[in-house]
Amino acid sequence: MLLAVTGENFEYDTYLLIREFYPDRNIVRLYENTGAFYLSLEKPETGFHCEYLEGVTRITFADGLKPEKKYEYPVPVSKSDRKEYKKAHMGNLYRTLRNVTGQELPWGDLTGVRPTKPARIMFEKNTPEEEIRRFYREGRFVSEEKSALAIEIAKRETEILKPIDTKNGYSLYIGIPFCPTRCSYCSFLSNPIAMWQNRVEEYLSCIKKELDFVKSAFEGKIPDTVYIGGGTPTALSAEELKILTDTVLSFLSSQNSSPDSKLLEFTVEAGRPDSITKEKLRVLKEAGVNRISVNPQTMNEETLVRIGRKHTVLQTVSAYELARAEGFDNINMDIILGLPGEGMKEIRKTMDEIIKLKPDSLTVHSLAIKRSARMAGLMLEGEDFSSLGLDRNPVKMMEAAYSGAKELSLKPYYLYRQKNIAGNLENVGFAREGKYGIYNILMMEEVQSIAAVGAGTVSKKVLPGDIQRCDTAKDIGLYMDGIDEMIERKQKLFSE
Numbered sequence: 197m198l199l200a201v202t203g204e205n206f207e208y209d210t211y212l213l214i215r216e217f218y219p220d221r222n223i224v225r226l227y228e229n230t231g232a233f234y235l236s237l238e239k240p241e242t243g244f245h246c247e248y249l250e251g252v253t254r255i256t257f258a259d260g261l262k263p264e265k266k267y268e269y270p271v272p273v274s275k276s277d278r279k280e281y282k283k284a285h286m287g288n289l290y291r292t293l294r295n296v297t298g299q300e301l302p303w304g305d306l307t308g309v310r311p312t313k314p315a316r317i318m319f320e321k322n323t324p325e326e327e328i329r330r331f332y333r334e335g336r337f338v339s340e341e342k343s344a345l346a347i348e349i350a351k352r353e354t355e356i357l358k359p360i361d362t363k364n365g366y367s368l369y370i371g372i373p374f375c376p377t378r379c380s381y382c383s384f385l386s387n388p389i390a391m392w393q394n395r396v397e398e399y400l401s402c403i404k405k406e407l408d409f410v411k412s413a414f415e416g417k418i419p420d421t422v423y424i425g426g427g428t429p430t431a432l433s434a435e436e437l438k439i440l441t442d443t444v445l446s447f448l449s450s451q452n453s454s455p456d457s458k459l460l461e462f463t464v465e466a467g468r469p470d471s472i473t474k475e476k477l478r479v480l481k482e483a484g485v486n487r488i489s490v491n492p493q494t495m496n497e498e499t500l501v502r503i504g505r506k507h508t509v510l511q512t513v514s515a516y517e518l519a520r521a522e523g524f525d526n527i528n529m530d531i532i533l534g535l536p537g538e539g540m541k542e543i544r545k546t547m548d549e550i551i552k553l554k555p556d557s558l559t560v561h562s563l564a565i566k567r568s569a570r571m572a573g574l575m576l577e578g579e580d581f582s583s584l585g586l587d588r589n590p591v592k593m594m595e596a597a598y599s600g601a602k603e604l605s606l607k608p609y610y611l612y613r614q615k616n617i618a619g620n621l622e623n624v625g626f627a628r629e630g631k632y633g634i635y636n637i638l639m640m641e642e643v644q645s646i647a648a649v650g651a652g653t654v655s656k657k658v659l660p661g662d663i664q665r666c667d668t669a670k671d672i673g674l675y676m677d678g679i680d681e682m683i684e685r686k687q688k689l690f691s692e
């Protein structure tokens with residue numbers, strides 16, 4: 197399939213929207229010449245030619261030997277209003293794709309990561325709910341159900357954020373890029389800890405050095421939340437974890453804060469159940485960590501083997517029970533829908549097991565295979581993960597997860613989407629009242645600055661109407677060897 201974009205160059209947005217309708221087709225840009233881009237899907241005899249012109253969108257769809265179809269829609273927006281102008285053209289492309297494929301997308305032409313953000317911003321401006329609904333339904337072609345979900349989440353987020361002085365505070369993210377082993381679907385920065393064992397202390401001293409910089413950059417400001425993620429922070433030994441939490445506590449006290457007083461939330465992703473021990477949980481508890489994750493991903497033994505998680509269902513249950521016994525009263529669990537070899541039966545089993553455990557929050561991910569995942573490589577080599585004759589309807593799987601969350605009295609409180617996400621759906625965080633992951637909302641809604649330290653992390657400076665970012669090296673060795681440069685990058689970001 198060929199795609200040509202002429203007139204206005206909205207190539208990337210065009211690509212994103214077409215990919216939502218054709219998730220299994222490989223879209224490659226072949227060549228470009230002045231103002232026209234050609235993307236190849238896989239059958240060169242079919243294609244789209246999109247003309248984004250002032251006042252009109254014209255799209256021609258050619259499909260093999262059949263006669264070409266032409267679509268033309270008005271653009272009643274001035275070119276000077278760039279945002280609305282692009283939105284109008286993309287809406288017209290959506291209409292065309294809907295006609296050509298006969299499909300509706302649950303999130304309409306919203307291709308971004310944060311589909312709830314417009315609703316939250318509108319609530320902030322006291323926009324009536326009916327108008328927000330119209331924006332989603334009529335303006336962006338979002339389904340009734342997803343519009344209601346976006347509004348429900350945005351309302352909840354607005355309430356949760358109300359008492360927080362987001363503008364004057366900030367949050368701290370610490371990345372620990374080590375895991376016991378690497379799971380096959382993983383696209384995060386994670387390295388088997390055994391490979392780095394003799395440099396872990398050095399890594400922790402780099403974190404300290406970065407925190408010393410954050411101290412001075414945010415002098416006089418009090419952090420709202422601290423989130424230690426990864427990777428799997430509990431891949432560190434109990435002693436190493438103690439060094440890390442002591443560093444965080446001393447950082448907090450320098451900011452006149454502590455987990456007992458001003459800090460709203462201190463989360464550690466314990467993540468892999470095979471990394472959790474009583475000693476480590478005690479270190480976290482003593483440091484005042486008040487929210488952890490114990491992530492099953494699935495409660496099916498065979499899947500765990502297939503995805504290289506290298507732990508058992510029993511280990512998940514034991515780690516969770518151990519955390520409860522050690523006094524953790526805010527435990528999150530992550531699951532993934534659409535894992536290879538899993539259908540409705542497996543999802544129901546996972547949900548049944550999770551319901552028995554009663555976590556305080558549940559984060560439901562729809563599988564999105566990124567290029568950096570080992571599983572993507574296996575797929576390219578011809579390993580067929582999906583031909584196991586299963587009932588793999590992503591919508592039904594998501595419904596089963598929603599109904600399990602409801603049974604646990606958990607409510608949806610944040611949501612985001614990713615590229616290549618199964619069924620064009622979403623990732624959703626559910627939680628019991630009062631157990632919401634505040635950092636998740638602050639980060640996903642981009643309402644306050646995030647000082648992120650550690651390899652492969654991204655710091656954000658949130659200004660009115662503008663968000664600036666800076667990252668650190670993803671390679672752990674380069675990060676440690678270039679720690680002074682990593683700090684200089686942040687200095688530039690936060691001092692300007």
Ligand code: SF4
Nearest residue numbers: 375378379382386427
């Ligand atoms: S535990 Fe998480 S971060 Fe670590 S390898 Fe598995 S998916 Fe990646």
